[in-house]
Amino acid sequence: MFQKILIANRGEIAVRIIRACRELGIKSVAVYSEADREALHTQLADEAICIGKASPADSYLNMERILSATIASKAEAIHPGFGFLSENSKFVEMCEKCNVTFIGPSSEVIHRMGDKQEARKTMMNAGVPVVPGTKEAVFSAKEGQKLADEIGYPVMIKAASGGGGKGMRISRSAQDFSDNFKVAQQESVNGFGDDTMYIEKYVESPRHIEFQILADKFGNVVSLGERDCSIQRRHQKMIEESPSAALDEKLRKKMGEVAVKAAKAANYESAGTIEFLLDKEKNFYFMEMNTRIQVEHPVTEMVTGLDLIKEQITIAAGEPLRFKQKDIKISGHAIECRLNAEDPSRNFMPCPGKIEYLHLPGGNGIRIDSAIYSGYVIPPYYDSMIAKIIVFAKDRASAIAKMRSALGEVNVDGIVTNLDYQYEIINHPVFLAGEVNTHFIQDYFEHE
Missing domain, CATH: 3.30.470.20 (ATP-grasp fold, B domain)
Known part of the structure; x- marks a missing residue:
């Protein structure tokens, strides 16, 4: 069992993980931004390390600083909680290279399941029922509309790297498809740096x-x-x-x-x-x-x-x-x-x-x-x-x-x-x- 775990998160989930560590007899290390200096998780953990300014990019999303805090504190594992770096395959790969245990699946699994289109293909090949839709990635509105016509409207246009409702649009006819596709794709580029899209049948009121x-x-x-x-x-x-x-x-x-x-x-x-x-x-x-x-x-x-x-x-x-x-x-x-x-x-x-x-x-x-x-x-x-x-x-x-x-x-x-x-x-x-x-x-x- 681990002797010490670093929690790469904040708020209630960080507190929740600290309490679980206590019950297992494991020491906990909190990381915090300058804005979270008085946060509860910094007070409850056995150790607390400041990793940067208030912006998530400068703190809770900063992979190098979190790994540096892990190594400096001699923690053997990182628990990511949810949000932030919890589904970032690059971060997990960095942990693997540094011989730090990431409490979650491997970087390869996170990458494959995080790509919505790749996840669909994996499930289809395994015989798991999926919403009818495209099996391959779609990159243009013209290509997408041809496929949407075959699937039948309404369809859901989705970003392959999406989440939290970003990069998603419903198209109810061929007339509004192109505009919806372009808006969803731009949201995906802005939010995830990825223009890979896919299309599936829209399930009404599920x-x-x-x-x-x-x-x-x-x-x-x-x-x-x-x-x-x-x-x-x-x-x-x-x-x-x-x-x-x-x-x-x-x-x-x-x-x-x-x-x-x-x-x-x-x-x-x-x-x-x-x-x-x-x-x-x-x-x-x-x-x-x-x-x-x-x-x-x-x-x-x-x-x-x-x-x-x-x-x-x-x-x-x-x-x-x-x-x-x-x-x-x-x-x-x-x-x-x-x-x-x-x-x-x-x-x-x-x-x-x-x-x-x-x-x-x-x-x-x-x-x-x-x-x-x-x-x-x-x-x-x-x-x-x-x-x-x-x-x-x-x-x-x-x-x-x-x-x-x-x-x-x-x-x-x-x-x-x-x-x-x-x-x-x-x-x-x-x-x-x-x-x-x-x-x-x-x-x-x-x-x-």
Whole structure:
């Protein structure tokens, strides 16, 4: 087992990893930017090293400085959390060359699964169902339109290196295809430095269902059930729950088996997520693989009783999984709401600033993952998520009631948050009925 791990991240995920290290008896090293000098993760870690100015490019995305801090602190491994360098194959390759263990899959796997078109080909070759679309990369609007005509409209134009909704456009006819393709491709060039595109059939009003998997170095892969991530605003998840109201046991078993098959096809190891689109007829299609821990991993932990961060660490240390598929039992229901420092009334504009007073809920079945505290100043340079409120109860109705109570207890003075917006969502009749899809926010909130 490792003696010391450097956490190449900040905020609540850095705190989450530090706590897992403590429980495993591993020393932790925090890195921080000048803007994060007073951040909670710097105070909780055994060591803390400043790696640069506030800008992510000068700190949390600076590969050389993070590796230098790792070597200087004599840490044997790096945990990347999510975001920043967590899916950067170049960084993982640098770790491999420096004999530093990256807690995650290999650089080759990250590169292959990070290229959306390459991931599609891998899954198609393995017999995993994918949304009908192009098998090869597309670079021009003219070429793309010819293929879109063959697939049939509407189609989704996607950046091969995309993520977070960037480089994506829906085209509903040949007339609007060229303009949409050019806009999406330019977004991809600006955001990822890559003009590689692909086109797939657009699935109308689907659910976004993802399966959590764990895979060790010995070929053992297990599915830990699904998360329903259909509540999204502009492709950014807001609320996640497990299990999904849309799946029965038969479909859950089938999708879980396909997720394991997909992970094996990718030669995967570590914690990962296979993401699917589920249509109204219960047909499911592979969308992408996330080669890291997810923001929403706590809901899986709540219904399985497993600690996914600890599992990541032990897998990276070369230990086999301690359980088999038959040992995984899904119990109860968990929901997560993301609390963001943003103003829904002003087009969700980020709202950094000082937290004058803070009260977060607690009690049976309530978990808070956060790195904020009274007096903390939220910097303007990073993601606006400041806390995750997770609840667990015996069934979905009880979990919703518990979340309603928990959100009602949150008090964050000094900044504006999306708290009231989240409260409206969980009280909406469509959400209560469990009949949501990825257009829920667009259909019921954005027109108001």
